[in-house]
Amino acid sequence: MIQSPICELLGIRYPLLQGGMAHISDADLAAAVSEGGGLGIISAAAGDPVQLAQEIDAIRAKTDRPFGVNVMLRGERVQEVAQVIAEKRVPVVTTGAGNPGSFVPMWKEAGVKVIPVVASTALAKMMERAGVTAVIAEGGESGGHVGELTTMALIPQVCDAVSIPVIAAGGIADGRGMAAALMLGACGVQIGTRFLTAPECHIHPTYKEKVLKANDISTIVTGRRLGHPVRSLKTKFSREYAKLEYTTISDEDLEAFAKGSLRAAVVDGDEKHGSFLAGQISGMVTKEQPAAEIVQEICTEAEVLLKRGITWVN
Secondary structure, eight states: OOOOHHHHHHTOSSSEEEOOOTTTOOHHHHHHHHHTTSBEEEEOTTOOHHHHHHHHHHHHHHOSSOEEEEEETTSTTHHHHHHHHHHTTOSEEEEESSOOTTTHHHHHHTTOEEEEEESSHHHHHHHHHHTOSOEEEEOTTSSEEOOSSOHHHHHHHHHHHOSSOEEEESSOOSHHHHHHHHHTTOSOEEEOGGGGGSTTOOOOHHHHHHHHHOOTTOEEEEOGGGTOOEEEEOOHHHHHHHHHTTSSOOHHHHHHHHTTHHHHHHTTOOTTTOOOBOOGGGGGOOSOOOHHHHHHHHHHHHHHHHHHHGGGOO
8 A cells, every 4th residue: 555644644544635626525535535545625716614514524423534625716706715724623624826924833733734725936935934834836737727837847856955754646547647746846636527427426416527528638728818827628609709809899898708617517517608627638538436446446556557667667
């Protein structure tokens, strides 16, 4: 079995975190991942502190294993959401879209381990100075909000830049990706897209079907004009959005065009108005599979590959 420092640090069996996918990662999916030996993560992207408290209670009713909550720092009612996380003494919090520095003291006092997502060495260093537990270095291959650097280039540079544990994310779908991340210096991985087809993931069947039918060139990045690029599957909506970015449409109207698009995909499976967030590894997701089985399969594959690697060294 693969055991890395992140396992002991977070109290998990396998060094694998499930991505906190906005409006997708709920207590059912997170509990299934945690029960499977990884770290399940609930998304707080809805910005509703009451709903978040209910999801935290729900996962604790399903599992006694560690779990986490993901917070989008530019989202709504972030202060209230952060307070709920502290009051509920959530084991782990991951953050994205901003700097969690102002919340770190409150969370640490409540015993919460803080692991922000970073897309550069500069941000990783800043987070280390802020006193976070670890960082998730996420390459631009991932689904959702993305940076410019690829995982292959980003991970070793972040590992060299900080002394805290580094978790790799972006473009990882199986044991090969996990083994590669560990060889680059990471001590664990975070995976999102692979879990979209798990039965515990309650997205619209059309969403699952689109992931299962995807190939290596099925994703597109939009939103660069507004300063927050997002990777999603190619659909009528994403192609139209990409075209609009190069027209004279105002930034306000462009923003309005995308309003509610994630919900349209997740809840309604609406290809005309929905943004189906997914990473470049979508083409590697070819079957529906329970979340716990996904965790164990990836880690078993990685273990076999890492053991095999020494046979190439004389």
